[in-house]
Amino acid sequence: MTDTTTSQADAITPEFATEAKELISHYPVSKRSASLPLLHLWQNHFGFIDDTGIEWIATQLDLTPVNILELVTFYPWFRREQAGKTVIRVCRTLACALAGSYEVKDKFCQAVGLDPHEEHHGFGCAPPTSADGKFSVEFVECLASCGSAPVALINDDLVENISPTGVSAIVEKYK
Amino acid sequence: MASLLQPPHPKERRIIFGNISKPGYAPDIETYLAHGGYESLKKAITMKPGEIIDMVKAANLRGRGGAGFPAGAKWSFIKYDDGKDHYIVVNADESEPGTFKDRYILHEDPHQLIEGLAIAAFATNVHLSYIYIRCEFPKAAKIVWNAIKEAHAKGFLGKNILGSGFDLDIYVHQGAGAYICGEETSLLESLEGKRPYPRIKPPYFPAVLGLYMKPTIVNNVETICHVKHILAMGPEEYAKMGTPGDGGTRTMCVSGDVVRPGFYELPCGAVTLGELINDICGGLKPGRTLKAVIPGGSSAKVLRAGEVFKLKVKGPDGQMIDKDTPLLDLTMDASTLQAAGTMVGSGGVMIMDDTRDMVWALNNLNQFYAHESCGQCTPCREGSLWMSKVTTRIIDEGARPDDAKNLKNIADNIAGRTICAFGEACAWPTQSFLAKFPDEFEKRVV
Ligand SMILES: Cc1cc2nc3c(=O)[nH]c(=O)nc-3n(C[C@H](O)[C@H](O)[C@H](O)COP(=O)(O)O)c2cc1C
Ligand code: SF4
Ligand code: FES
Numbered sequence: 001m002t003d004t005t006t007s008q009a010d011a012i013t014p015e016f017a018t019e020a021k022e023l024i025s026h027y028p029v030s031k032r033s034a035s036l037p038l039l040h041l042w043q044n045h046f047g048f049i050d051d052t053g054i055e056w057i058a059t060q061l062d063l064t065p066v067n068i069l070e071l072v073t074f075y076p077w078f079r080r081e082q083a084g085k086t087v088i089r090v091c092r093t094l095a096c097a098l099a100g101s102y103e104v105k106d107k108f109c110q111a112v113g114l115d116p117h118e119e120h121h122g123f124g125c126a127p128p129t130s131a132d133g134k135f136s137v138e139f140v141e142c143l144a145s146c147g148s149a150p151v152a153l154i155n156d157d158l159v160e161n162i163s164p165t166g167v168s169a170i171v172e173k174y175k
Numbered sequence: 176m177a178s179l180l181q182p183p184h185p186k187e188r189r190i191i192f193g194n195i196s197k198p199g200y201a202p203d204i205e206t207y208l209a210h211g212g213y214e215s216l217k218k219a220i221t222m223k224p225g226e227i228i229d230m231v232k233a234a235n236l237r238g239r240g241g242a243g244f245p246a247g248a249k250w251s252f253i254k255y256d257d258g259k260d261h262y263i264v265v266n267a268d269e270s271e272p273g274t275f276k277d278r279y280i281l282h283e284d285p286h287q288l289i290e291g292l293a294i295a296a297f298a299t300n301v302h303l304s305y306i307y308i309r310c311e312f313p314k315a316a317k318i319v320w321n322a323i324k325e326a327h328a329k330g331f332l333g334k335n336i337l338g339s340g341f342d343l344d345i346y347v348h349q350g351a352g353a354y355i356c357g358e359e360t361s362l363l364e365s366l367e368g369k370r371p372y373p374r375i376k377p378p379y380f381p382a383v384l385g386l387y388m389k390p391t392i393v394n395n396v397e398t399i400c401h402v403k404h405i406l407a408m409g410p411e412e413y414a415k416m417g418t419p420g421d422g423g424t425r426t427m428c429v430s431g432d433v434v435r436p437g438f439y440e441l442p443c444g445a446v447t448l449g450e451l452i453n454d455i456c457g458g459l460k461p462g463r464t465l466k467a468v469i470p471g472g473s474s475a476k477v478l479r480a481g482e483v484f485k486l487k488v489k490g491p492d493g494q495m496i497d498k499d500t501p502l503l504d505l506t507m508d509a510s511t512l513q514a515a516g517t518m519v520g521s522g523g524v525m526i527m528d529d530t531r532d533m534v535w536a537l538n539n540l541n542q543f544y545a546h547e548s549c550g551q552c553t554p555c556r557e558g559s560l561w562m563s564k565v566t567t568r569i570i571d572e573g574a575r576p577d578d579a580k581n582l583k584n585i586a587d588n589i590a591g592r593t594i595c596a597f598g599e600a601c602a603w604p605t606q607s608f609l610a611k612f613p614d615e616f617e618k619r620v621v
Contacts, residue, residue, distance in 0.1 A: 026346040028303070029260075029387050035368035036351055040310065061368070074370050075351035077310055089311075093272045094473060094539045095430035095525055141354060141543055142272040142473075143311055146430035146523065147179045147437045156313040 008042075009052035016045060020060060031061045035071055039078055048079045048126070072124055076140070081126035084136035086174040088112075089153040092139035095146035100164065101139075104150050107167040108137045134175070179437040180279070184455045188416060189440045190404045190424050191397060195283045202318050204325035207286040213331050215403035219294040220339040224255055227298035231402060233410035235422030239276075240266055240357075240395030241472060241521040242596070243421075243509050246402075252382035253299045253390050262386040263296055264366065265306040267315075267396045268350055268357035272473035272543060273523025276426040276438050277396040281308065281315035284400075285322035289345065291399040293331060294406065296343045299392060303344050307362050310349045320347045354547035358595050359393040361549065372551045373595035395521075397426060417443030421509045425519070429456050431526035432463060444511065449503030452526060463528035467611070468502070470512055471520025473540050474600035476607035477533075478502055484515045517607075533615040537608040538566035544601035551594055558589040559601045566605075573621030582616075583609050 020038055027033035038057045042049050049072055051065075058065045072078045090096075090105040109116040109128070112135035118128040120138050127138035145151045148160035159170060180196060183189055194200050194210050204212070219227055232247030253261050265288065269277040280288060288306070296304055308316045323345050326332040334342050348366055350356045356365045360374035363386050378384060385391020401423055405413045414422035421443040428438045434457030441451075448468065452458065459465060465480040482502045490496035505515055512519045527536060545563035550556040562585050565578055582605050590602035609616065 026348075030367060032368035033348075033366055036349065036365065039351070040349055067368075070370050071351075071368075075353050077350075077352035092539075093543050094469075094536060095273060095436075097539050098431055098527065098531070098536075140311070140352070141546060142270060142274075144269040144275045144278045144309070146273055146275050146525070147428060149430060149436075153311055 007052040008046045008050045009056045011046070012056070016041070024060065032063060032067070034061060035063075035068060036075075039068070039071060043078060047082050050080065076122065078124065079126050080124040082129075082133070083126040084112075084129045084134055086135050086155055087127065088135060088137045088171075089140040089143070090137065091141070091143045091145075091149070091151050091153075093142040093146075095142075096150040099149035101150035101162075103164050104152070104162050104167060105137065105139055107164045108152070108171065111168045111171040112137060135171070181435065181437060184439060186446055186450065186455060187440055188424050188442050188445075191280065191287070191400050191426060192438075192440045194287065195279060200283070202283055202285050202322065204286055204322065204329060207284070208329075211407075212286055213290055213329075215406040216290050216293050216297075216331060217337060218406055219297055220337055220341060224298045224300065227294065227406070230405055230410045231298075234401075234405040234413045235417065235420060236398065236401050236405065236413075237421055237509060238395055239397035239401075239425065239522065241271060241474075243519065246394065246398055249382065249392060249394070250295070250299055252380075253392060255300045257390070260303070260387075260389045261299055261301045262389060262391045263292065263299065263301045263304045264359075264362065264386060264391060264393050265292060265304070265396055265399055266357060266359065266362060266393055267306055267308040267312075267319075268362060269312075269396070270309060270354040270357045271521045271523060272540070273428060273430055273469065273525045274472050274521040275428050275430075276522065278312060278315065279438070280396055280400060281312060281319055285315075285319045286326065287400050287403065288319070288396055289322055289326050289332070291402040292345060293326075293336065293343055294402050295392070295394070295399060297336075297339075297341055301392075302342050305346050305348045305366055305386075307348050307350060307356070307366060309356075310351050313349075316347050316349050323347070353549075354543075355549045355595075355597060358597060360595065362393065363391065372549055373597070375594050416445075418506075418508045418510070421519075425507075425522055427451060427507060427522045427524055429524045429526065432460055432528040432531070433526050434458055434460060441507070444506045444508030446507055447503060448505045448507060448524075451507060451524065452503070456526075459526070459528050463530060465526070466529045466531055467527040467533065467536070469523075469525040469527075470507070471518045472523040473525070473543065474603055475512075475520045476517040476603050477611055478515065478517060479611040482611075486511065486514050533608055533612040534566060534569055534619060537604055538563070538570055540604045541566050541601075544597075544604075548597065548601065552592070552598065554589045554592045555598045555601060558585045561585050562601070562605050569616070569619055574616060574619040576620055578620075579609055579613065579616045 023037040024034045054068045106116040112130045127136040129136040236246040237243045361371040365371035381391040485497045487495045488498045541563035544559040548559045586602040586605040
């Protein structure tokens with residue numbers, strides 16, 4: 001699935017390795033517990049997780065690669081392909097849907113030049129991503145902010161009470 | 176984010192949200208200390224661990240994560256001196272649709288959680304603890320982590336806390352976007368770095384075989400936060416705020432078709448559903464009438480406007496008699512909602528008005544459950560998907576005459592036949608929407 005010619009593991013810096021060690025030290029009883037933290041570290045750093053990432057993490061934790069791969073394929077957060085620089089995660093669940101999140105998601109797609117009907121396949125695929133690589137848009141389930149629906153998580157920012165007409169101004173801020 | 180925090184309604188009693196409501200309140204430790212922070216911990220370390228557990232029991236504190244288990248009883252399952260390592264894991268996965276209270280505590284008053292956690296750890300002989308935060312709260316993880324470092328620097332965490340000889344380390348652990356990790360044994364598997372398949376109970380009750388197969392307490396963020404207030408005000412005062420079986424305050428999160436959605440910290444059982452909707456949340460939007468209420472997170476069984484429940488109350492001569500109680504007169508406490516056939520759950524109240532289509536609403540929830548089933552048990556994995564496919568098809572193409580019967584059959588064959596309570600959680604919406612709104616399914620038959 002990952003079509004990179006260069007391997008991510010070749011680009012590991014000493015700082016990255018130190019940070020990984022620090023994370024492992026948070027789990028004095030079992031190193032394996034550091035699987036998710038290391039996957040987050042990797043994805044935050046490289047944007048996605050390639051085969052060399054899976055192998056590197058497994059090696060640090062004395063595991064086999066499949067122990068890590070089976071996490072990447074289970075958890076919706078992790079991906080094996082590059083996503084947009086800005087990832088827009090619109091909440092799909094009931095309170096947000098009541099407040100118009102389906103329309104809001106379509107507007108986000110249009111604002112960044114995506115076909116609203118393009119499917120997100122899950123299982124580690126990147127969400128639909130604009131041709132310029134700047135934006136990905138996907139639906140996610142309840143973001144625990146139902147009182148200010150509809151909401152979206154845009155990179156690390158929670159954006160609340162989104163109206164369809166306000167979408168393009170929001171996108172502008174992340175350009 | 177604070178936009179949801181309005182001036183307190185007269186019916187509210189802000190304990191957990193007491194500090195957060197104050198103008199200029201910030202999540203740093205100096206602000207917390209200036210507002211009486213860590214005083215309960217100072218008191219706790221002078222007490223006997225058993226005394227603290229007795230106080231939590233006497234306070235009638237029930238878990239705020241959804242299942243409503245008495246917190247003091249949960250803690251007393253841990254044998255202080257059994258020679259084993261014990262752990263406490265805070266459930267900050269907050270993913271039950273309709274629930275959005277823990278988010279604010281984590282972002283705006285993290286030390287309240289850390290203080291409660293330190294007291295809980297002292298009472299149960301725990302020296303290592305994790306706070307499991309869903310990764311969709313990236314800022315909260317940073318804020319809580321920073322608060323932990325601040326607490327270390329001041330001697331409230333780490334070795335020999337405040338000279339008591341008690342040691343505690345706390346770490347933040349981030350999830351990765353899976354709802355099932357809110358289920359406590361899934362959460363523990365996730366924390367162990369495994370695929371988060373819930374464990375079968377028995378034998379894997381967390382209190383017996385929890386994190387790393389050691390006795391473990393899993394508590395919700397809000398539950399842990401209540402602990403410091405129980406110590407501060409005394410268990411009697413605290414319990415008195417609520418009802419006999421449901422002490423203290425509970426944060427009700429209201430969303431959907433009301434004028435003022437938001438969260439409201441209310442003494443348990445202090446308001447009826449009608450007061451919550453009409454007084455506190457400003458009623459329905461202009462020109463609309465009530466149609467349906469999901470009272471305790473998306474898994475709680477839906478209630479229909481106009482329903483009347485037969486509830487047992489004490490009659491004039493002390494005997495229990497049936498009393499007709501209309502929907503809006505139900506008090507929002509654990510036992511009343513249970514008697515009405517639903518639950519107070521995680522406190523997430525979702526309101527739908529007369530413009531809403533109940534098949535559409537159910538389909539939205541069915542899609543949620545189909546997406547979030549971990550896939551371990553066949554009835555849940557297949558059933559949640561089938562229910563979602565059937566309701567989607569009803570919306571797209573109209574219903575077949577036997578759809579309602581088939582949906583009920585699928586749901587009935589999930590609940591009670593699975594490894595974890597997600598089975599019930601995904602069956603209850605379908606069962607209750609069909610039972611309460613049969614007309615909406617019938618009218619779609621083509
Ligand atoms: C499918 C499912 C999802 C759950 N999600 C959460 C959650 O997001 N947060 C939470 O605190 N409890 C959640 N729970 C409840 C936990 O399993 C557990 O009962 C709770 O964390 C215990 O804490 P408490 O006793 O303080 O309520 C969930 C349960 C199930 C079955
Ligand atoms: S009931 Fe569903 S979510 Fe729970 S273990 Fe079984 S398949 Fe997984
Ligand atoms: S339903 Fe969208 S935040 Fe909960």
